Amino acid sequence: MxxxxxxxxxxxxxxxxxxxxxxxxxxxxxxxxxxxxxxxxxxxxxxxxxxxxxxxxxxxxxxxxxxxxxxxxxxxxxxxxxxxxxxxxxxxxxxxxxxxxxxxxxxxxxxxDASFSIGQLELGRLNNLKRLEQEHLIELNKGLELPHLPQRIAIISSKEAAGLQDFLEQLNANSQRYAFRTELFQAAMQGQQMQKEIREQIREIEEQEDRFDCVVLIRGGGAKLDLYGFNDYELCRDLAQCSLPVLTGIGHDIDESLADLVAHTALKTPTAVADFLVHQLFLAEQQLALLQQELRTSVQGHIRREELRLEQLHSRLRLSSQERLRLAQKQLEHFDKQLELLSPDKAWKRGFAQLSNEEGQIIHSWTDLQDGQRLRLALKDGSKWIRINIEAIEDETEG
Structure with missing residues (x-):
């Protein structure tokens, strides 16, 4: 012992x-x-x-x-x-x-010593920024196309956040009366659990991404140091890789967090995010009105061009018909002259006679004649039936 x-x-x-x-x-x-x-x-x-x-x-x-x-x-x-x-x-x-x-x-x-903590936070921010840049995550979410009508909005925020109420009031009271559908995905906006809860809600939204046009991450004001929670690397990585465009309104007018930097669109306050969304719909409406006017103008122009084309065709058709009538008239006049020259009266006046047989057939050649044949002889002052003697004619020809 x-x-x-x-x-x-x-x-x-x-x-x-x-x-x-x-x-x-x-x-x-x-x-x-x-x-x-x-x-x-x-x-x-x-x-x-x-x-x-x-x-x-x-x-x-x-x-x-x-x-x-x-x-x-x-x-x-x-x-x-x-x-x-x-x-x-x-x-x-x-x-x-x-x-x-x-x-x-x-x-x-x-x-x-607050300056020490701020310095450590800023050092962490710079290190995370460098890592995000090296992994090409800064521009990733910006490459997504924000729909022309972003009306289905997934909101990540705290239900107690004053910024959430400001956002909803500004969005739903817009003077254009545009309709929006919003759904809140609850997450702490400060404290130790903030990054974890926001990341969980990002994954929850992505599992039903076809129901939404964009993600809005908003919070109220608060202390400047609270903003450093949005410089967390894993949080910013998930925001950058989100399959939907991310809009941020974290509530600081001067300082920019890394979450703002990787977002599709970063705005200073929740109210500014609401105004941005309303303006997107206004731009879409203006674009639609412009397209309607362009379509109307295009249709009217097309109709006018077709009307002019029809008028030209009608004019050409009218000129063509008149020309054809004029040519036909000339042809008729020519035929009249030809008929006049070929008429029996003109021929008889020039000493011509017409000889035809009893069947009315015109005699054109000596071979058509027969001795003693009865023929009809027509001269300018009338016609008579005659009978010919071929011998006599031949003798007279020989004499």
């Missing part, structure tokens, strides 16, 4: 450790760590701090933020304080080390 003189009570050990801590860490110091867990109540915030190396815990410690310090720090930093004090955030905090015989080692938070 170990001698009693060599034994040490728990209280004595803890008291010894308290003295060591008090002796070696008498003054507050600035500590860099990540908030692994944060639990809040009215008077005290309980934090579990962690330092990791290659995604594995290297050191852990408990920290306490009392109400008095919290009020002082939040008054100094404003909304920035609430954006920094969240799980997963790397912080630079001023702490006082304590050791209690009953509760062990703990750190009391006295102050917070």
């Amino acid at each position: 170990v001698p009693e003189s060599q034994q040490l009570g728990l209280f004595d050990l803890m008291q010894h450790l308290r003295r060591l801590v008090s002796l070696n860490l008498p003054q507050p110091l600035w500590l860099r760590a990540e908030i692994a867990q944060l639990k809040k109540n009215r008077s005290i915030y309980y934090l579990n701090l962690i330092e990791q190396e290659e995604q594995r815990p290297k050191a852990k410690a408990k920290a306490l933020l009392y109400a008095s310090s919290r009020h002082r720090i939040s008054k100094k930093l404003g909304d920035t304080f609430w954006s920094i004090m969240r799980e997963g955030q790397e912080v630079l905090i001023k702490v006082q080390a304590h050791f209690s015989e009953q509760y062990g080692f703990s750190l009391e938070i006295l102050d917070l």
